[in-house]
Amino acid sequence: MSDPRQRRITALADGLTAAHVDGLLVTSLANIRYLTGFSGSSALLFVSARDAVLITDFRYQTQIAEEVGDLARISIEPQSLWVGLWHQLAQLSYVEVIGFESGHLLHRDFQRLLEHGGRWQWRPTVDLVETLRERKDAGELALIEVANGIATRALERTLPQVKVGMTELQVAGALEKALRDEGSEGFPFPSIVASGPRSALPHARSSERAIEDGDFLLLDFGAEHHGYCSDVTRTAVVGRASDEQRAIHDVVRTANAQAARGVRAGMTGRDADAIARDYIEQRGYGELFGHSLGHGLGLEVHEAPRLARTAEGALAEGAVVTIEPGIYRPGWGGVRIEDDVFLGPDGPRILTSFTRELIELG
Amino acid sequence: MSDPRQRRITALADGLTAAHVDGLLVTSLANIRYLTGFSGSSALLFVSARDAVLITDFRYQTQIAEEVGDLARISIEPQSLWVGLWHQLAQLSYVEVIGFESGHLLHRDFQRLLEHGGRWQWRPTVDLVETLRERKDAGELALIEVANGIATRALERTLPQVKVGMTELQVAGALEKALRDEGSEGFPFPSIVASGPRSALPHARSSERAIEDGDFLLLDFGAEHHGYCSDVTRTAVVGRASDEQRAIHDVVRTANAQAARGVRAGMTGRDADAIARDYIEQRGYGELFGHSLGHGLGLEVHEAPRLARTAEGALAEGAVVTIEPGIYRPGWGGVRIEDDVFLGPDGPRILTSFTRELIELG
Numbered sequence: 234m235s236d237p238r239q240r241r242i243t244a245l246a247d248g249l250t251a252a253h254v255d256g257l258l259v260t261s262l263a264n265i266r267y268l269t270g271f272s273g274s275s276a277l278l279f280v281s282a283r284d285a286v287l288i289t290d291f292r293y294q295t296q297i298a299e300e301v302g303d304l305a306r307i308s309i310e311p312q313s314l315w316v317g318l319w320h321q322l323a324q325l326s327y328v329e330v331i332g333f334e335s336g337h338l339l340h341r342d343f344q345r346l347l348e349h350g351g352r353w354q355w356r357p358t359v360d361l362v363e364t365l366r367e368r369k370d371a372g373e374l375a376l377i378e379v380a381n382g383i384a385t386r387a388l389e390r391t392l393p394q395v396k397v398g399m400t401e402l403q404v405a406g407a408l409e410k411a412l413r414d415e416g417s418e419g420f421p422f423p424s425i426v427a428s429g430p431r432s433a434l435p436h437a438r439s440s441e442r443a444i445e446d447g448d449f450l451l452l453d454f455g456a457e458h459h460g461y462c463s464d465v466t467r468t469a470v471v472g473r474a475s476d477e478q479r480a481i482h483d484v485v486r487t488a489n490a491q492a493a494r495g496v497r498a499g500m501t502g503r504d505a506d507a508i509a510r511d512y513i514e515q516r517g518y519g520e521l522f523g524h525s526l527g528h529g530l531g532l533e534v535h536e537a538p539r540l541a542r543t544a545e546g547a548l549a550e551g552a553v554v555t556i557e558p559g560i561y562r563p564g565w566g567g568v569r570i571e572d573d574v575f576l577g578p579d580g581p582r583i584l585t586s587f588t589r590e591l592i593e594l595g
Numbered sequence: 596m597s598d599p600r601q602r603r604i605t606a607l608a609d610g611l612t613a614a615h616v617d618g619l620l621v622t623s624l625a626n627i628r629y630l631t632g633f634s635g636s637s638a639l640l641f642v643s644a645r646d647a648v649l650i651t652d653f654r655y656q657t658q659i660a661e662e663v664g665d666l667a668r669i670s671i672e673p674q675s676l677w678v679g680l681w682h683q684l685a686q687l688s689y690v691e692v693i694g695f696e697s698g699h700l701l702h703r704d705f706q707r708l709l710e711h712g713g714r715w716q717w718r719p720t721v722d723l724v725e726t727l728r729e730r731k732d733a734g735e736l737a738l739i740e741v742a743n744g745i746a747t748r749a750l751e752r753t754l755p756q757v758k759v760g761m762t763e764l765q766v767a768g769a770l771e772k773a774l775r776d777e778g779s780e781g782f783p784f785p786s787i788v789a790s791g792p793r794s795a796l797p798h799a800r801s802s803e804r805a806i807e808d809g810d811f812l813l814l815d816f817g818a819e820h821h822g823y824c825s826d827v828t829r830t831a832v833v834g835r836a837s838d839e840q841r842a843i844h845d846v847v848r849t850a851n852a853q854a855a856r857g858v859r860a861g862m863t864g865r866d867a868d869a870i871a872r873d874y875i876e877q878r879g880y881g882e883l884f885g886h887s888l889g890h891g892l893g894l895e896v897h898e899a900p901r902l903a904r905t906a907e908g909a910l911a912e913g914a915v916v917t918i919e920p921g922i923y924r925p926g927w928g929g930v931r932i933e934d935d936v937f938l939g940p941d942g943p944r945i946l947t948s949f950t951r952e953l954i955e956l957g
Contacts, residue, residue: 343705410771418800423781
């Protein structure tokens with residue numbers, strides 16, 4: 234039982250009785266990776282108290298054996314994963330009622346269950362694996378820390394390269410090269426490099442805009458290590474910061490610090506969000522903080538829990554969450570400062586080691 | 596009617612009668628972008644012969660106005676897109692039967708339709724927009740050509756930087772930086788840089804493996820321009836190629852050339868696949884070409900049509916497809932050469948301008 238994947242499968246199987254199902258069909262690839270270690274892009278997994286059966290296609294024959302070992306019975310299907318599923322399920326005589334992941338099954342595939350899987354009863358389930366994933370174990374935490382180290386070292390290498398006249402895309406390229414050089418397996422989401430007035434767009438993509446003296450330069454990006462993500466944002470000024478830039482950066486920095494130190498497992502997502510939001514409101518910028526404070530991260534860059542005004546659930550001990558307050562003044566610019574924080578038994582631990590002071594570039 | 600998006604919406608609306616629906620709920624973001632130009636990550640679109648209603652959230656208020664103009668009625672929803680949908684539909688008294696995209700709607704959201712949208716009849720549809728997207732217009736073709744130019748110029752800048760001892764991740768970083776410097780908006784898929792024996796894995800990701808003298812180096816990557824993708828593969832040798840490397844590369848190069856010159860609109864995907872496959876089989880490597888010949892590309896890097904042994908449909912005139920034969924010898928290495936090809940009225944036009952001769956690096 235020292236293999237964390239075996240513990241996870243057992244914990245999931247324990248929960249299936251409460252969900253009134255004999256087994257669960259897992260279709261989320263992130264959930265499959267969490268439970269079995271398989272990192273390919275084509276798989277179906279069936280889990281019960283007695284069995285774990287993983288179905289993939291011939292392209293992954295070598296990889297799946299290496300990654301999964303004897304943790305699950307592996308089936309390589311020549312035709313389609315679904316044909317393989319019917320075949321495998323037919324051999325499990327105790328199975329009558331099967332849960333499926335309502336948030337990870339397309340209607341098209343739901344129709345397959347009804348049409349070709351009619352000999353079983355199918356029951357929608359929600360977040361059975363996601364709830365387990367919210368509490369990171371020591372191994373997962375270590376991987377997220379490595380992904381944070383990759384991200385911050387890449388940022389250190391990138392900032393000195395920024396010059397007036399470079400485009401946002403060029404800065405993104407320098408940053409992404411540094412991420413690769415530091416060993417990032419991939420980019421968990423499209424890197425955002427947003428300059429000047431574009432830094433006020435909370436969902437900017439990097440563009441051909443050339444950086445000007447006096448611009449805010451917002452970089453929101455992440456690294457990936459053994460499937461686990463980091464998600465970091467810093468906002469610098471190109472050249473000398475104005476008083477107003479400095480004042481707004483200061484409010485965001487304090488909101489970030491208060492929330493990162495004040496967030497606790499057991500608190501609701503709403504109360505965590507309020508730590509930063511109340512401070513920003515007090516300082517008169519409440520209208521300009523238009524998104525929520527943060528989200529969980531792990532195998533996916535957005536996962537449970539949510540830190541938001543509408544999040545009534547308690548934050549699980551062991552969760553890793555982003556703390557990312559921002560202030561955005563349309564047409565002028567915006568500041569966001571984002572760290573990843575582990576909610577440990579003794580309080581929060583900030584995983585992102587990079588100055589939060591305002592950096593003036595060049 | 597000169598706006599291509601208006602033509603697309605009209606063409607879609609014309610097809611709705613045949614599908615026996617009064618309107619279509621579009622949930623695929625690529626389909627929404629194709630029909631309206633909106634590039635955000637949160638939207639629902641309703642289209643009928645009389646109306647086009649696009650629902651998004653407050654984060655995209657500015658962007659959607661710029662991108663969509665008066666092509667659709669825009670609704671910014673404070674609560675959720677779904678609440679907005681019920682509200683908008685309730686105002687369209689002629690609507691009774693609504694199609695939805697079975698391949699782009701999660702079961703969770705399908706349940707919403709039944710529970711909260713019970714005053715309408717919901718009918719699954721398949722590929723109504725995808726079929727339109729298969730035939731590219733002149734504007735789309737021009738964007739794919741730009742994306743091809745970005746990709747090939749980036750490859751030109753990258754190959755001279757490759758040195759023995761670099762890791763695959765470092766080469767990926769150099770390539771991705773060059774893509775950004777050439778203006779790529781993003782990476783349509785995770786770049787594959789696979790060296791030595793890893794080049795034999797058709798679904799390799801870039802790894803920490805250090806490149807050795809004599810290795811095959813396979814690079815499979817793409818660029819993005821105004822949402823449109825390119826998808827290119829070349830395989831070089833680090834140092835001097837062996838006779839066997841040269842022989843296998845030669846077979847793949849000839850298969851690529853024969854298929855790229857021989858593929859035609861109107862041909863089935865199976866017959867197109869067979870051009871390359873028959874040649875590779877004749878040369879005795881049939882067992883080592885384990886994937887299909889290619890796929891359509893456009894706003895997505897994998898879209899209709901398929902060029903594969905199981906693809907019975909005729910290739911549409913105006914499609915852009917990849918031609919990517921490969922030979923993979925497990926444990927030794929593999930070669931793939933991939934170009935993007937436009938299926939015009941007068942025959943195929945190759946959009947990827949980069950030598951297909953075997954390159955020896957360093």
